[in-house]
């Protein structure tokens with residue numbers, strides 16, 4: 001497989017409501033990524049953009065709306081979309097643009113500006129439900145997550161407190177992330193006893209509404225060698241979707257994440273992920289999702305991720321476990337849907353490069369992965385990076 | 388490495404006060420959906436007080452919500468099957484939030500219900516009722532696996548909608 005390197009990444013602040021438009025946010029993120037890559041727009045051969053529903057921004061053809069802020073004028077430009085999975089799918093699309101041999105360099109963008117939707121962006125999600133068999137019941141987005149969390153808890157006998165510890169860990173980690181919207185010190189009791197949104201999901205188990213953008217610069221092996229220095233490489237990518245008949249699915253286990261991970265591991269030559277993955281950024285829009293995903297990623301057995309959490313196996317300062325969401329994740333840094341996904345890939349890049357600053361993990365890491373999830377809870381997207 | 392971070396965070400009061408100028412746009416979008424072959428028949432079944440599924444003879448699965456093709460065998464499936472209006476709770480939730488994030492005094496209890504007569508794991512989304520009005524009460528009465536039965540609207544009031552079933556309630 002042709003090799004693809006990561007040269008730089010950039011993020012904006014993650015905010016409940018930004019003054020900047022989506023286009024302006026993109027420009028800021030793209031500039032930051034080009035700065036780290038030590039390149040200018042003239043060096044960029046193609047641009048890929050990942051962003052979630054048009055309904056948030058209230059702009060149809062959102063990819064085109066954002067184009068100029070992405071540096072894509074006069075370049076091959078593609079928007080890719082797999083709902084919440086888009087932010088990790090965008091670097092995957094960047095990877096295949098380069099692995100195809102068609103281009104030397106690719107600027108990968110991800111953006112979300114959720115705040116324009118009134119009264120609440122949740123309303124835009126009602127249209128993901130079936131028009132006939134579901135919407136007339138008076139649906140709301142939180143249902144599917146609370147239903148999935150309940151199934152996960154009752155299948156394996158997982159207590160609320162174990163689930164809540166994901167928020168404690170991630171919000172604590174996020175205190176050291178400059179982009180973070182919701183970092184802080186919380187107790188398990190505060191998370192469990194927060195306002196009930198849709199039981200078993202409480203308010204502090206949910207990631208916030210966020211505006212933000214992120215960017216990465218990828219290049220092929222030739223370009224990386226000419227540039228010189230040590231690089232972080234894309235070792236494997238994978239993606240997979242389950243049936244859209246979500247009420248017919250196994251809600252206790254994300255099979256599609258397993259399928260995506262296995263595709264990426266095979267490409268990376270990884271046989272035993274628990275030994276060969278040293279740091280992970282699984283998608284955590286809700287507390288239980290991080291645990292669910294760690295199991296799908298084969299980093300824990302079915303129903304075992306919460307037990308490992310209790311033992312500190314996923315803590316950032318672990319020397320024997322696998323640090324999970326050292327960035328602070330969506331629960332701590334914020335959840336501008338697609339931008340949150342690329343934030344996770346950027347975190348693995350910075351961790352492997354050793355430039356994560358106060359968030360730098362203690363154990364040595366040669367390989368890490370980022371994963372996102374979305375659409376109608378049916379897509380897994382996985383990127384494995386290595387040094 | 389995050390060297391220079393951009394983005395200007397606004398506060399709620401910046402918006403109404405005129406500190407930041409905003410423009411509002413209220414789209415009016417009306418849609419009329421065609422039910423399709425499978426769901427059209429399914430809705431007709433509801434009007435008649437029946438839950439209908441589709442069976443595939445190749446893999447043997449009986450599917451609800453029904454579709455005219457089997458997504459596994461990828462062939463046209465074979466026959467309509469009348470299912471029972473009973474089933475088991477696959478999962479449920481106690482929801483205090485409306486679609487616009489406003490809060491409810493009394494919760495709704497959405498559930499995925501695996502319908503008796505369909506293949507294992509084949510569920511539909513609906514609501515539970517007669518199960519209490521607080522998390523504590525609902526959790527005491529409902530579990531994954533609880534047997535439930537549909538409560539239908541009176542025949543004269545049915546209109547061929549999923550809401551022709553008012554809700555599901557525990558069998559015992």
Ligand SMILES: [Zn+2]
Nearest residue numbers: 443446457460
């Ligand atoms: Zn079949």
